[in-house]
Amino acid sequence: MGESxxxxxxxxxxLSDVLDxxxxxxxxxxxxFHTEPLSLDEMRQSVMNDDPRFKSYVILSWDNVIQGYVLIARHKSKPAYDSSGEISVYLKPACVGKRIGQHALRFIEKRAAELDFHVLVATVCAENERSRQLFSKNGYEQCAYFKEIGCKFGRRLDIASYQKILGGT
Known part of the structure; x- marks a missing residue:
C-alpha cells in the first residue's frame, strides 16, 4: 500500500476530513489529550501555518481518499530548539494496522532531513501500544516517561516520548 x-x-x-x-x-x-472536540478554526491553527519548516500533510490513497495526516510541529518555542521537530501521525480508524503509519514516518523523516532538522520527537500516551511500537520499530528511542501527567476519562495517564536523531545541523 505504501507505494500507492x-x-x-x-x-x-x-480541513474538514482532518478535523473529523x-x-x-x-x-x-x-x-x-484534548478533552473537547476542536473547532474548524482551532484545527486550522493547529495544522496550517506560515513557517515553511513546520508543515502538515494529508496522506492520500491512489484514488485521492484521505487516509490520515502527518505533521512536523515546533518542539519548543525557544530558538535553541529550532533544529528539533515534534511529529504526529493520525490515521482514520479504518486505516490503522495497514502500515500507513510506517510510510508516513518515512515521508516525514525525509521531509525533515530536507529541511535540516537534527532530531524528531514524538510523544504518545503510554497506553497507546500501536504508536509506541510504530516508533520503536522505526528507529526511535524512548527518551522520557512521565507518570500520571494527564487526566482523561477520569483516569490518570502516562506519556512516553521517543526521539530519532536524523543528523543535519
Whole structure:
C-alpha cells in the first residue's frame, strides 16, 4: 500500500476530513489529550501555518481518499530548539494496522532531513501500544516517561516520548 500513498500539504479543502479524524481520537481515545472536540478554526491553527519548516500533510490513497495526516510541529518555542521537530501521525480508524503509519514516518523523516532538522520527537500516551511500537520499530528511542501527567476519562495517564536523531545541523 505504501507505494500507492501520496502526501500533499494540507489545504483548506482537507480541513474538514482532518478535523473529523482528530476529533474521533479526542472523543473516543486517549491518543489525544484534548478533552473537547476542536473547532474548524482551532484545527486550522493547529495544522496550517506560515513557517515553511513546520508543515502538515494529508496522506492520500491512489484514488485521492484521505487516509490520515502527518505533521512536523515546533518542539519548543525557544530558538535553541529550532533544529528539533515534534511529529504526529493520525490515521482514520479504518486505516490503522495497514502500515500507513510506517510510510508516513518515512515521508516525514525525509521531509525533515530536507529541511535540516537534527532530531524528531514524538510523544504518545503510554497506553497507546500501536504508536509506541510504530516508533520503536522505526528507529526511535524512548527518551522520557512521565507518570500520571494527564487526566482523561477520569483516569490518570502516562506519556512516553521517543526521539530519532536524523543528523543535519
Amino acid at each position: 500513498l501520496l502526501f500533499t500539504e494540507i489545504r483548506e479543502e482537507h 479524524i482528530y476529533n474521533y481520537y479526542v472523543l473516543n481515545t486517549t491518543v489525544s
